[in-house]
Structure formats: structure tokens, C-alpha cells
Amino acid sequence: MEAYDAQQFEIEKGKFLEICRDVDLKREVMKGLVKDLDLLVSLRADEEALQEQSNLENLIQRYKSLVPMIEVTMIRTETQSRCYTYREETRRVSSKFSFRTD
Numbered sequence: 001m002e003a004y005d006a007q008q009f010e011i012e013k014g015k016f017l018e019i020c021r022d023v024d025l026k027r028e029v030m031k032g033l034v035k036d037l038d039l040l041v042s043l044r045a046d047e048e049a050l051q052e053q054s055n056l057e058n059l060i061q062r063y064k065s066l067v068p069m070i071e072v073t074m075i076r077t078e079t080q081s082r083c084y085t086y087r088e089e090t091r092r093v094s095s096k097f098s099f100r101t102d
Helices: 006-043 047-096
Strands: none
């Protein structure tokens, strides 16, 4: 993510947070899929059902491996947001107290 000022960064941060919300919603969908698949496997424990169960377990593992990376990225994003805000405030204050050496 490349941004040149606080406002641009906040726009990009908003996009990132929207992606995070979507990922979180997918977790709820996966929980429903697990329940549905468990029911189906209990009714029909054949090779196809077991293969689908394995596929879903692999998907869940991929999701779980993404969650820590997303959390770290969220922390870094918040830190960068504070840095941009600090920079903007510093520029505003320093422009009020600009010293001339004429």
C-alpha cells in the first residue's frame, strides 16, 4: 500500500478494513458449511463425502493460516495511520512556527 498523505492512506486503510470484514464474514459461512457437511457425511459416509470433508478441512486450514497475517497487518496499518496523523500534525504546527533566517 503506497500513500503520500494521511487522507490517501485512510482511503487505502478503509479498503483494507473492508477486505478484513469480508474475511470475517467468510468464517461464519465456513462454520455453516462444516455443520452441513458433518450432517451429510453422517448420512452418507462414502468416498465422495470423505473427499469433500477433506477439501473443506484444507480450506479451513488455509483460512486459519491467513488470520495471523491479517491481524499483524491490521496492527501495522494502525501504526502507520498514527504516523501519518503525527506527520500531518507536525507539519501543521511547524508551519505556524516557521523560523526565518533572513
